[in-house]
Amino acid sequence: MKLYVYDHCPFCVKARMIFGLKKVPVTVEFVLNDDEATPVSMIGKKMTPILEIEPGNYLPESLDIIHFIDQSKTPKLLTGERNPAITQWLEKTGEAIYGLAVPRFAQADLAEFSTREARRYFTENKEAMFGNFQLLMESSEALIRITEQYLLELDKLIKSPSACNGELSEDDFHLFAALRSLSITRGVKIPQGVKSYMEQMSQLSLVPLYHDIAI
Ligand SMILES: N[C@@H](CCC(=O)N[C@@H](CS)C(=O)NCC(=O)O)C(=O)O
Missing domain, CATH: 3.40.30.10 (Glutaredoxin)
Incomplete structure (x- = not known):
């Protein structure tokens, strides 16, 4: 496949x-x-x-x-209950997390931007949705500060580093995808429970975090 x-x-x-x-x-x-x-x-x-x-x-x-x-293959992995508090957390944090991540993606050495035209296409499309990237980069400090507050709340919601609600559910896919996006941002203080979750989910899912190329 x-x-x-x-x-x-x-x-x-x-x-x-x-x-x-x-x-x-x-x-x-x-x-x-x-x-x-x-x-x-x-x-x-x-x-x-x-x-x-x-x-x-x-x-x-x-x-x-x-x-x-x-x-496609037993055993089924998504057996856990979802937690509405994780959905609410993702809804309220999306603007800050992607306000930080999207202008940084546009600068990063990612495979989909290996030509100048492809990078320009992304920048033009996403600036129309998220706002001017330079202005977003200039608001980084404020966005990082809000995000760090949100991460302290999330730290209390995460029950296990290998499944946020204790047993794997759809929440893990939504949550890890958002946290992985956030990892492109340098200098965000991440509480230990969230950090362990990000590292463990990255290892188990084989989707690398962006720490090495964070901006
Ligand atoms: N509902 C779709 C949404 C997928 C989606 O929105 N993908 C975006 C990329 S994040 C896309 O391909 N947008 C078109 C573009 O970026 O040009 C899903 O869950 O797979």
């Missing part, structure tokens, strides 16, 4: 995670960010992640990919 992704894309992170967690082999293909033709030829629109189950048979949508792979 092949999984078509952008490295920065949190939905793609969720889809990549299930392969590592479930130990199902997959070839991860990074699509250039301005390559509209490849995803459109597969699923009729420009969107990743896309799983190529077999040649010509494509499955989009991160949650559909997660459940498809989880059901």
